[in-house]
Amino acid sequence: MTARSLGSVLPGARDRLLAHYGPGAGEWLDAAPQLLEEAAERWKLTLRGYYDAGHSSVVAVARDSQDTPVLLKAWYESSRYRDEVTALRLWGGGPTADVIESADDLSVASMELVGGRPGGTARPERxxxxxxxxxxxxxxxxxxxxxxxxxxxxxxxxxxxxxxxxxxxxxxxxxxxxxxxxxxxxxxxxxxxxxxxxxxxxxxxxxxxxxxxxxxxxxxxxxxxxxxxxxxxxxxxxxxxxxxxxxxxxxxxxxxxxxxxxxxxxxxxxxxxxxxxxxxxxxxxxxxxxxxxxxxxxxxxxxxx
CATH class of the missing domain: 3.90.1200.10 (Aminoglycoside phosphotransferase (APH), C-terminal lobe)
Structure with a gap:
């Protein structure tokens, strides 16, 4: 899947964001694939598909030029985008997911894919x-x-x-x-x-x-x-x-x-x-x-x- 062919937002993600933000989010959800695709092209990423999770953003999995998997995330609210990116950078190198790239004009960021796959690895006993x-x-x-x-x-x-x-x-x-x-x-x-x-x-x-x-x-x-x-x-x-x-x-x-x-x-x-x-x-x-x-x-x- 190329940076230009992600397709429509998954129904589950669309339903969650509409429930969370109301019908006003519909127009943004229609535009979200293009925002992710533009960010992927900007950062030379190859999109692989959506990850169906979250109530405030649309998430996709991509690979960089070294074939390393990364997460692409597009936020409906620009303030939520700014706050999350700000906090993750303050905690950078700590027990969070690192921000790799961010685009303020798109409210999109590429992030470390923890465990190499969406949802991470199995949970330990303790x-x-x-x-x-x-x-x-x-x-x-x-x-x-x-x-x-x-x-x-x-x-x-x-x-x-x-x-x-x-x-x-x-x-x-x-x-x-x-x-x-x-x-x-x-x-x-x-x-x-x-x-x-x-x-x-x-x-x-x-x-x-x-x-x-x-x-x-x-x-x-x-x-x-x-x-x-x-x-x-x-x-x-x-x-x-x-x-x-x-x-x-x-x-x-x-x-x-x-x-x-x-x-x-x-x-x-x-x-x-x-x-x-x-x-x-x-x-x-x-x-x-x-x-x-x-x-x-x-x-x-x-x-x-």
Missing amino acids: EVQMVAAVIQGLHAVGAKQGRPALPRLGDHLQHTVLPRVARRVVTLDLGRREWLVREAMPELQALRESPARTTVLHADLYRENVIFDARRNARLIDPHPMVGDAVYDWAFWSVYYDLGQATFHRMAIASRISRIPVPEISAWCRAVALDGLLYYTEIGDEAQELAADVLVALMASGLEG
């Missing part, structure tokens, strides 16, 4: 402990970066999370879960960051965003980066890395390696679980049941922040 160590290492690097040009967690909470939670509480039919949401609301409103823990956050630590290279080392991909308190990443990872499974186990590992007290992590876990529960409820996702169960367990744990 996956959770290895991932926790990598998150801590990423935070250590991020803490040394001064004030990079990335969004702030505090702004995200104040201007995005709190308003959308308030809107959903008013507009959604919460039914039997209304009491749970009402009980958890003060947890979100009471969150306070610790400046001493400020770092560059990955902020999207779902399991699919952690893959393994040929040496079975964990690599963090697809960040939604922000600058803020490291506790946010630990809470997000504890809740969403495997929603509904081993939440308190991950929380204990997070506390042990980060030295953030479990009650502090738990308070942030309750907040991110509430936000997720309302999101899943709004879109009618079955994950709302798991998110509700997690939030109930967190509220009943007695771990006060």
